[in-house]
Amino acid sequence: xxxxxxxxxxxxxxxxxxxxxxxxxxxxxxxxxxxxxxxxxxxxxxxxxxxxxxxxxxxxxxxxxxxxxxxxxxxxxxxxxxxxxxxxxxxxxxxxxxxxxxxxxxxxxxxxxxxxxxxxxxxxxxxxxxxxxxxxxxxxxxxxxxxxxxxxxxxxxxxxxxxxxxxxxxxxxxxxxxxxxxxxxxxxxxxxxxxxxxxxxxxxxxxxxxxxxxxxxxxxxxxxxxxxxxxxxxxxxxxxxxxxxxxxxxxxxxxxxxxxxxxxxxxxxxxxxxxxxxxxxxxxxxxxxxxxxxxxxxxxxxxxxxxxxxxxxxxxxxxxxxxxxxxxxxxxxxxxxxxxxxxxxxxxxxxxxxxxxxxxxxxxxxxxxxxxxxxxxxxxxxxxxxxxxxxxxxxxxxxxxxxxxxxxxxxxxxxxxxxxxxxxxxxxxxxxxxxxxxxxxxxxxxxxxxxxxxxxxxxxxxxxxxxxxxxxxxxxxxxxxxxxxxxxxxxxxxxxxxxxxxxxxxxxxxxxxxxxxxxxxxxxxxxxxxxxxxxxxxxxxxxxxxxxxxxxxxxxxxxxxxxxxxxxxxxxxxxxxxxxxxxxxxxxxxxxxxxxxxxxxxxxxxxxxxxxxxxxxxxxxxxxxxxxxxxxxxxxxxxxxxx
Amino acid sequence: xxxxxxxxxxxxxxxxxxxxxxxxxxxxxxxxxxxxxxxxxxxxxxxxxxxxxxxxxxxxxxxxxxxxxxxxxxxxxxxxxxxxxxxxxxxxxxxxxxxxxxxxxxxxxxxxxxxxxxxxxxxxxxxxxxxxxxxxxxxxxxxxxxxxxxxxxxxxxxxxxxxxxxxxxxxxxxxxxxxxxxxxxxxxxxxxxxxxxxxxxxxxxxxxxxxxxxxxxxxxxxxxxxxxxxxxxxxxxxxxxxxxxxxxxxxxxxxxxxxxxxxxxxxxxxxxxxxxxxxxxxxxxxxxxxxxxxxxxxxxxxxxxxxxx
Numbered sequence: 001x002x003x004x005x006x007x008x009x010x011x012x013x014x015x016x017x018x019x020x021x022x023x024x025x026x027x028x029x030x031x032x033x034x035x036x037x038x039x040x041x042x043x044x045x046x047x048x049x050x051x052x053x054x055x056x057x058x059x060x061x062x063x064x065x066x067x068x069x070x071x072x073x074x075x076x077x078x079x080x081x082x083x084x085x086x087x088x089x090x091x092x093x094x095x096x097x098x099x100x101x102x103x104x105x106x107x108x109x110x111x112x113x114x115x116x117x118x119x120x121x122x123x124x125x126x127x128x129x130x131x132x133x134x135x136x137x138x139x140x141x142x143x144x145x146x147x148x149x150x151x152x153x154x155x156x157x158x159x160x161x162x163x164x165x166x167x168x169x170x171x172x173x174x175x176x177x178x179x180x181x182x183x184x185x186x187x188x189x190x191x192x193x194x195x196x197x198x199x200x201x202x203x204x205x206x207x208x209x210x211x212x213x214x215x216x217x218x219x220x221x222x223x224x225x226x227x228x229x230x231x232x233x234x235x236x237x238x239x240x241x242x243x244x245x246x247x248x249x250x251x252x253x254x255x256x257x258x259x260x261x262x263x264x265x266x267x268x269x270x271x272x273x274x275x276x277x278x279x280x281x282x283x284x285x286x287x288x289x290x291x292x293x294x295x296x297x298x299x300x301x302x303x304x305x306x307x308x309x310x311x312x313x314x315x316x317x318x319x320x321x322x323x324x325x326x327x328x329x330x331x332x333x334x335x336x337x338x339x340x341x342x343x344x345x346x347x348x349x350x351x352x353x354x355x356x357x358x359x360x361x362x363x364x365x366x367x368x369x370x371x372x373x374x375x376x377x378x379x380x381x382x383x384x385x386x387x388x389x390x391x392x393x394x395x396x397x398x399x400x401x402x403x404x405x406x407x408x409x410x411x412x413x414x415x416x417x418x419x420x421x422x423x424x425x426x427x428x429x430x431x432x433x434x435x436x437x438x439x440x441x442x443x444x445x446x447x448x449x450x451x452x453x454x455x456x457x458x459x460x461x462x463x464x465x466x467x468x469x470x471x472x473x474x475x476x477x478x479x480x481x482x483x484x485x486x487x488x489x490x491x492x493x494x495x496x497x498x499x500x501x502x503x504x505x506x507x508x509x510x511x512x513x514x515x516x517x518x519x520x521x522x523x524x525x526x527x528x529x530x531x532x533x534x535x536x537x538x539x540x541x542x543x544x545x546x547x548x549x550x551x552x553x554x555x556x557x558x559x560x561x562x563x564x565x566x567x568x569x570x571x572x573x574x575x576x577x578x579x580x581x582x583x584x585x586x587x588x589x590x591x592x593x594x595x596x597x598x599x600x601x602x603x604x605x606x607x608x609x610x611x612x613x614x615x616x617x618x619x620x621x622x623x624x625x626x627x628x629x630x631x632x633x634x635x636x637x638x639x640x641x642x643x
Numbered sequence: 644x645x646x647x648x649x650x651x652x653x654x655x656x657x658x659x660x661x662x663x664x665x666x667x668x669x670x671x672x673x674x675x676x677x678x679x680x681x682x683x684x685x686x687x688x689x690x691x692x693x694x695x696x697x698x699x700x701x702x703x704x705x706x707x708x709x710x711x712x713x714x715x716x717x718x719x720x721x722x723x724x725x726x727x728x729x730x731x732x733x734x735x736x737x738x739x740x741x742x743x744x745x746x747x748x749x750x751x752x753x754x755x756x757x758x759x760x761x762x763x764x765x766x767x768x769x770x771x772x773x774x775x776x777x778x779x780x781x782x783x784x785x786x787x788x789x790x791x792x793x794x795x796x797x798x799x800x801x802x803x804x805x806x807x808x809x810x811x812x813x814x815x816x817x818x819x820x821x822x823x824x825x826x827x828x829x830x831x832x833x834x835x836x837x838x839x840x841x842x843x844x845x846x847x848x849x850x851x852x853x854x855x856x857x858x859x860x861x862x863x864x865x866x867x868x869x870x871x872x873x874x875x876x877x878x879x880x881x882x883x884x885x886x887x888x889x890x891x892x893x894x895x896x897x898x899x900x901x902x903x904x905x906x907x908x909x910x911x912x913x914x915x916x917x918x919x920x921x922x923x924x925x926x927x928x929x930x931x932x933x934x935x936x937x938x939x940x941x942x943x944x945x946x947x948x949x950x951x952x
Contacts, residue, residue, distance in 0.1 A: 354768070355708070355768070357710040357711075357712055357766070358708075358710050361710070364710070364712075368712075372755075372758070375754075375758060376751065377751060377754055377755040377758055378748060378751050378752060378755060383751055386747075387744060387747050387748070390744070390747045391743070391744050391747075391804065394795070394798050394804050397795065397798065397799055397951075398799065398802065402951055403951075406795070406947070406951060409791070409795055410788060410791075410792075410944075413787055413788050413791040414784070414787075414788060416751070416754070416787070417754075417783070417784035417785075417787045417788070418784055420754055420757070420758050420780065420784070421780040421781065421784055424758055424761045424762060424765070424776070424780055425780075427762060427765075428761065428762055428765030428766075428773075428776065429765070431712075432710070432712060432762065432765040432766040432768070433708065433765060433766065433767070433768030433773075434708055434768040498743070498744070500742065501742040501743045501744050501745075504740065504742040504745070505742070505744065505745075505748060508726050508729070508730075508740070508748060511726055511729075512722050512723065512726045512752070513722075515721070515722035515725045515726060516718050516719060516722035518722075519717070519718040519721050519722055519872060520714065520718050522868065522872075523703075523714060523717070523718065523868050523869060523872070526699070526703055526867055526868035527700075527701070527702045527703065527867065528702065528703055528705070528867075529702045529703060529704040529705065532704075532705055532706060532707035533704065533706060533707065534706060534707060534708065535706040535707075535708050535709075535767045535768055535769045535864055536706065536769075536863060536864050537767075537769040537770070537771060537863075537864075538769075538771055538853050538863065543768070543769065543770075545768070547770045548768050548769070548770055548773055549765070549770060549773025549774060549776070549777060553773070553777065554773065554776070554777045555777075556777075557777050557778065557781040558781060
């Protein structure tokens with residue numbers, strides 16, 4: 001237990017020692033979280049914080065988020081030792097390590113605290129260490145811009161969360177977080193929830209508050225991107241689940257609204273992922289999609305809780321938590337892999353790559369399960385959590401809010417289809433075919449220190465896909481924390497609700513591998529031509545790498561459906577055109593198109609206040625003095641006058 | 644006990660026959676119908692069996708660009724379709740495996756096969772195969788909602804999320820309030836059937852111009868046994884998706900073997916209809932295909948709306 005609270009001494013020592021210490025801390029915390037999830041008694045630690053009672057508690061919900069955190073953090077520390085060596089002169093290796101440890105510690109504190117003030121403190125430490133991590137390569141202007149945009153956005157979100165925490169303290173009678181008994185909703189509750197949704201949606205990157213996310217996650221070092229995408233975004237989901245679990249209930253319309261918001265984010269995220277050329281941005285947009293899917297689960301669970309429907313509650317919350325784990329596994333795998341690509345080729349533009357499966361065979365092998373899992377294909381883990389959500393949505397068609405769940409169903413189907421397109425493009429353009437540039441032609445596999453963490457994650461995607469039956473009671477434990485009350489959680493555990501169907505599902509997925517193995521064995525026994533000619537390509541004699549389909553041409557069929565995402569600047573006309581050039585620009589329709597002009601106008605207005613900022617220290621001291629004087633006067637007058 | 648065992652064994656045998664032996668007959672039947680309509684005698688109905696036997700013996704040539712991903716397409720497609728064929732009811736014969744939520748597995752298995760085929764097409768580094776891959780994923784992403792809306796409508800009508808009760812609940816065709824939606828669903832699924840099996844008017848399996856191909860162009864570089872798997876997989880897909888269309892229309896007969904015969908007759912009739920469609924229609928221009936698919940989505944979405952209100 002104590003290990004879970006102090007997982008990471010910010011590693012100040014040199015290289016190997018700090019890596020070892022960090023990985024060990026994460027391992028201990030991971031084991032503690034697993035113990036709590038496997039039915040260990042919830043442990044807690046009481047103390048006083050700012051003259052109020054405070055408590056650190058490790059219950060199933062905390063453990064459910066600590067588990068992916070320390071899995072990704074531990075593997076990320078090992079991976080980072082090779083990916084970004086401490087001795088790298090230009091690399092700011094020390095600050096990277098320091099803030100990585102700080103980020104993990106802050107998130108650990110965030111997940112175990114039961115005190116509003118401490119929650120805010122942890123939230124702030126997390127936000128600021130993430131800022132420094134994103135800003136690691138601060139000699140590059142686009143990185144500086146991305147990290148500042150992130151910092152502003154996260155603080156705007158913190159504002160809403162602070163307001164929500166204050167209202168919650170009013171409701172609970174103190175900053176200590178202990179759940180209210182289920183019952184009628186108070187008048188404040190809707191405001192608490194609405195502010196929480198606003199603030200946490202900023203962190204989770206839900207539409208339209210997602211615009212900081214792609215640039216920040218693409219600019220950070222890859223193992224940092226992994227932890228940001230795989231865990232930090234989900235602190236938003238954790239916040240929603242925790243705050244709503246403290247309240248006596250949730251209004252039903254809010255569940256439907258959250259479901260719709262999640263559905264829109266999912267479609268929007270994958271829509272943009274389809275168009276990206278920068279493969280790390282593509283992964284970041286896919287995170288928006290997956291957070292949308294998780295939010296759909298939370299919305300479904302809220303609806304179920306409001307209607308007192310144990311089916312919806314279990315499937316919605318259970319699916320959301322399951323997808324939190326699955327997304328953490330496959331997305332960190334993909335980000336680790338993208339780091340290996342960046343390491344080997346030095347470019348983030350997928351149009352310059354190709355043919356890496358022949359040059360980086362091990363990386364290609366461990367990336368394929370990640371790609372299949374993110375496209376939610378069986379027998380990998382991403383499919384199982386979406387299966388939960390599908391069942392929840394179909395159930396909601398009959399029992400819950402039919403209209404919003406019908407919409408969400410369409411969104412989930414469409415998201416699945418588009419994710420398959422986006423990731424067939426991702427894998428196909430980067431790993432298959434022939435290299436499109438010199439950078440890709442001389443790539444090679446990274447060393448074992450980077451490959452082993454990826455291998456572990458790849459095995460997990462398949463392992464969870466095939467053997468996740470024991471996870472059902474674990475999910476039940478988490479759901480009973482999220483939706484307190486005997487009526488909901490104890491009535492129908494997931495293990496009895498879907499146990500049999502789930503077992504059949506896993507059986508058939510195993511059978512899929514068996515059939516695949518048989519087919520492969522049959523192919524292996526066939527005759528193979530002695531020599532390997534070039535690709536036939538309909539008899540074309542001199543194929544070159546530039547004739548291949550590129551990522552842009554692969555997505556071009558969708559340009560009709562992606563209005564505004566790709567813009568072709570200056571088109572080529574006339575029958576016999578002279579030398580011309582054109583380029584395409586990829587933009588975020590909501591972020592760059594709708595919000596940016598509005599924000600720029602607001603910034604121009606606010607610029608008037610700039611005249612107060614002269615840069616002279618004496619003037620600032622004057623401001624402080626005047627403010628103090630004003631406060632004194634106000635206090636004096638308030639005491640004298642009968643107001 | 645033996646009385647229960649014999650029908651089960653017969654049922655298993657029937658299922659093995661339908662999944663393993665029957666499929667290559669269907670493309671032969673379609674080709675024969677097309678030949679007759681054009682006044683030719685055409686290749687023998689069993690031509691695909693001969694082709695498969697020949698391919699199984701031939702050398703497989705692998706381009707030097709390709710990697711192990713190249714084999715994932717044929718292997719994954721056949722494995723996924725075989726598992727999908729376990730889930731689908733064959734007419735009104737006794738089901739083999741059915742559980743709540745198997746429709747989702749069914750749809751995603753089709754997706755898995757497609758995804759791996761696309762990857763093995765891109766593995767060749769050929770411009771044509773990349774083009775086919777891009778078209779295939781785009782069109783099937785549009786076909787998938789049509790399939791799912793049909794499932795959602797049937798799930799709402801039958802109260803179940805399993806293929807067997809959805810497709811085997813008899814009397815839907817005659818029950819007044821369900822026949823309309825069912826017709827719309829079948830119209831939508833018919834479009835999905837044509838698109839997923841790359842038939843006219845979406846794709847022409849007999850075309851000779853690579854620029855206009857969708858599915859065929861993705862497998863240009865496969866040969867020998869991998870090609871045999873692909874061809875068998877394509878014919879199995881005709882049967883598996885054909886069962887979706889045929890099952891709701893079949894009457895329930897008293898004897899198990901009669902139901903089996905009815906299913907075979909239904910699949911044969913479907914092959915004849917596809918042959919007639921292919922003889923009388925031309926393929927669409929490539930940019931008309933999405934409109935055709937969206938029509939399918941709208942048909943099944945409308946069925947879903949009818950059942951929702």
